Amino acid sequence: MSPLVLALLAGAAVGLALGALGGGGSVLAVPALVYLLDFTPAAATTAALIIVALTSSTALYAHARAGDVRWKAGALVAAAGLLPAAAAGAAASRLPQPLLTAAFAVVAASAAVTMLRPGRAAADAAAAGGAAAAGGAAAAGGAAAAGGAGPARAVGAGAGLGALTGLLGVGGGFLAVPALVTVVGLGMRAAVGTSLLVISANAVASLATRGATTAGIDWAVVGPFTAAAILGAWDGRRLAAKADGTLLRRAFAVALLAVAAFMLADALT
Secondary structure: OOHHHHHHHHHHHHHHHHHHHOOOHHHHHHHHHHHOOOOOHHHHHHHHHHHHHHHHHHHHHHHHHOOOOOHHHHHHHHHHHHHHHHHHHHHHOOOOHHHHHHHHHHHHHHHHHHHHOOOHHHHHHHHHHHHHHHOOHHHHHHHHOOOOOHHHHHHHHHHHHHHHHHHHOOOOHHHHHHHHHHHHOOOHHHHHHHHHHHHHHHHHHHHOOOHHHHOOOOHHHHHHHHHHHHHHHHHHHHHHHHOOHHHHHHHHHHHHHHHHHHHHHHHHO
16 A cells, blocks of 8 residues: 555544544554654654644634633643743654653553543533533633642643653643643633644644754655544544544544554564
């Protein structure tokens, strides 16, 4: 199968997962680039950052139009992650390839476990319902987090998310959304929209320090991959409206665990 066809299929799968689940799909981009398209781990994380930045920015526009982005809270978390993302991005190209692969496998497994955690779907639904019922309560929650101990916790969460994005090329939506809910106090719908702002900013900051690896990017592969991911995300949204969300999340989590196990075994052998 040609690289172009593989890139289109892999991109569609990543976009479908992102659209259907609202996060976690970008974790598939790196293993797809490494094992299907013969990228090195360092080049794959750089390419994944490009895919994440463009796909997240496109989705951010849609969420902003719907009024689901809390710009003040998102800017605080995003600003805290810019320097860690840039520093981690610069360090990634200097790390041993097996270490980078193993670290990615651990993060992928963590994402899968988070999705499989009992009660997650119920908690998400309750948070989303609360946001819809309260109307402006999500914005008030974000404003409340700007006082007291809120900013310190938000800055800490933002720094951690930035480092993760910069080092491994993942959006970190599976961590960003819970952080925005529990630390910043946003409702689920606002957290999903605002997380896209954080992810986009971190990805761009990391790319700015990856000059050595961006120079060798195969745009004939990354371009179609990204386009397919963006289009696949729209199909994923339609799928999410028709299918059982819990079943989708569990199926994706099991597949992600298998990918993580394969990557870890590959790094250790």
